[in-house]
Amino acid sequence: MMSSPARNRRADAHRSRAAILDAATRVLNAEPDASMETIASAAGVTRPTVYAHFPSREQLLLAVVERITHEAVAAMDAADLDTGPAAVALMRMLDAGAQVTGRYPALVQLLSACPVTPEADHDRHTPVADRIRRVIQRGRETGEFDARLPVDWLVTATIRLGHAAGEEQDTGRLPAPAARDALRISLLRMLGATTQGDSSSRYR
Template sequence: MGPEVRRRRQRVEVQRNRAALVSAAIRVLAEHPEASMAAIASAAGVTRQTAYAHFGSREVLLAAVRDELSRRAFAVLEAADTESGTATEALGRFLAAAGTLLAEQAAYGHPDSDAEADKEADAARHVPVERHLGDLIRRGQDSGEFTVDLEAGWLVACVIALGHAADEQIRMGRTDAQGAAKQFRSSVMRLCGAEGSAGGSL
């Protein structure tokens, strides 16, 4: 086996181990938010030493988990196809997709970390979603489907805030994911002035 082949296999193994650790962390932390690196490594089928070799610390692994959840979330929202149909129908699909994400993200929770750094990272993760949502809301305003009394940027910020509120209600045990998704959708539709449509209902 030549050196290039060995390096290629090592890269594949590194990628496979990292992916396994992130996936295991999502599963384990959903049930045990304080789970240790050793527990996560065991669930991933690797040693504790391997976990630390790839991520260095539990905080670094948690950051990778948040990035992966954000990537999955964006993929789900992207699949909602917000560019086809009427803006109201597209918003309904967007909100239905967002509702499917609430249970997983709320179950994972928000482990302690550097508050300021995490706030900045969270804002960065929202940028692609905010861009899509902003385009959709402006399309609805241009077509007369959504209110023009509130600026598109303000509506985007409110939708994101309502999503966080729904997540908080689930994690506090005040409602389940289905109930939170229903309230989230109704609130956003009313906020945008599109509550009369049944498009994309949950």
């Protein structure tokens, strides 16, 4: 059975979009100020083709954010969130996400500087927040975490502390091991963890 012209066009459009996102992720991480024309050239498409998929640079950046978020979430899901003590699983999950974003330092810095509405910021963090919530709730059910503070507050605070640790590391104010250790200690104290999960090697 032969493919229809419409189906072929859709497949071509999908390949073009994927190539543009691949190129944008790679090019902007190396050169944050790169033009749309540079991205088009790296993707092997024309500039009008880029704009056909992404009418503005802002929309292209949002799509890149979504791609990196999906990559980070996939790494978190592979970190066995339901295995072992909740405190260890939480740190293992955050470390998996940090390893992904750590591959795109310049790009992450560029994206963090882009203005975003509270609604868009909430939507961006929802997949990560859902997984953090799952681990925190498991820890409360097993008695590993204190149940006095609201779960949503703890989820938000965990995300903010994760960002803070990343910023301290990126600016050089803390070396990577110290930033991870500061994050671990801060989170476990905030969560009222009954065990401290002695060293970072336990959640790597």
